[in-house]
Amino acid sequence: MSNLPNEVGADGSTQPSKKPMKNTFNEQSPAVLVESVMFSYVSGKPIIDIKKWRLNKSEQVFLYGPSGCGKSTLLNLLSGILDPQQGSVSILNTDITALKPSKRDRFRAQHIGVVFQQFNLVPYLSVLDNIRLAMHFANDGDDKQSTDKRSTDKQSTDKKSTDKKSTSKQERIISMLHALQLPTDCIQQKASELSVGQQQRVAIARALINKPDVLIVDEPTSSLDASAKDAFMKVLIETATNSNAALIFVSHDQSLARHFKRIEALTDINESAALGPELDNKV
Numbered sequence: 084m085s086n087l088p089n090e091v092g093a094d095g096s097t098q099p100s101k102k103p104m105k106n107t108f109n110e111q112s113p114a115v116l117v118e119s120v121m122f123s124y125v126s127g128k129p130i131i132d133i134k135k136w137r138l139n140k141s142e143q144v145f146l147y148g149p150s151g152c153g154k155s156t157l158l159n160l161l162s163g164i165l166d167p168q169q170g171s172v173s174i175l176n177t178d179i180t181a182l183k184p185s186k187r188d189r190f191r192a193q194h195i196g197v198v199f200q201q202f203n204l205v206p207y208l209s210v211l212d213n214i215r216l217a218m219h220f221a222n223d224g225d226d227k228q229s230t231d232k233r234s235t236d237k238q239s240t241d242k243k244s245t246d247k248k249s250t251s252k253q254e255r256i257i258s259m260l261h262a263l264q265l266p267t268d269c270i271q272q273k274a275s276e277l278s279v280g281q282q283q284r285v286a287i288a289r290a291l292i293n294k295p296d297v298l299i300v301d302e303p304t305s306s307l308d309a310s311a312k313d314a315f316m317k318v319l320i321e322t323a324t325n326s327n328a329a330l331i332f333v334s335h336d337q338s339l340a341r342h343f344k345r346i347e348a349l350t351d352i353n354e355s356a357a358l359g360p361e362l363d364n365k366v
């Protein structure tokens with residue numbers, strides 16, 4: 084997986100530094116490390132209270148719990164959409180709670196893929212543009228056209244290289260959609276014109292296109308029948324495995340647990356949901 088950009092700070096520090104920061108991530112480092120995290124929407128009523136929770140690189144975990152126990156809240160903390168009132172959430176040794184919003188957004192785009200319950204595709208954009216948008220955020224302007232070049236020759240060379248880049252991006256998108264068994268002719272269709280099953284596959288493609296280190300999936304199977312759920316889980320797990328992404332899948336549907344080796348109840352790791360066992364012995 085790609086190195087962290089120097090300005091992000093592999094150790095999570097937001098201090099400006101003249102020296103490029105060393106990426107300390109290695110095989111032994113966790114993909115995700117949650118330490119002493121406390122979060123509440125209303126003061127004094129914590130929804131999440133986790134002492135320690137860890138997920139290794141390429142590991143896949145099924146997190147389950149009843150409706151309202153805090154699953155989506157936890158995923159929003161892990162992806163840096165919400166900030167805990169206490170504690171730290173580290174992804175690849177970078178404490179994302181310490182990153183400024185713009186750096187955090189970029190870090191998320193580069194290292195974390197999220198499949199939301201409602202997919203969150205842009206309905207009026209084509210499949211291709213929905214996925215391109217995710218690539219654009221991760222590349223931080225790589226898609227920008229070179230409009231300020233002085234020499235005509237250079238403009239022509241730049242145009243060729245931009246064309247080449249967009250062709251290879253398009254090829255990557257098509258090959259990802261193929262891997263997810265979506266027909267190529269879907270690519271120009273608007274997201275709103277797709278079936279629910281097709282939208283799910285586009286949401287997975289969008290989450291995986293930047294080769295994230297961590298893939299976070301929030302129960303996107305609730306509207307599917309049993310056989311469609313199985314097909315979705317198979318494609319998701321296969322694609323995450325082939326991408327070497329650590330996978331966090333949350334659901335209230337325990338029938339999906341059989342697809343995973345590591346299975347945990349949120350009430351066991353979240354002290355505000357239940358007085359479960361100390362997590363330290365699981366880490």
Ligand SMILES: Nc1ncnc2c1ncn2[C@@H]1O[C@H](COP(=O)(O)OP(=O)(O)OP(=O)(O)O)[C@@H](O)[C@H]1O
Binds near residue numbers: 151154156157
């Ligand atoms: N923005 C918010 N403001 C206040 N309370 C909230 C907010 N979002 C969620 N909650 C509350 O926090 C608790 C946890 O919500 P969360 O959505 O994380 O649960 P969940 O386990 O994902 O539920 P579900 O399985 O139904 O999606 C619930 O009691 C919910 O009402």
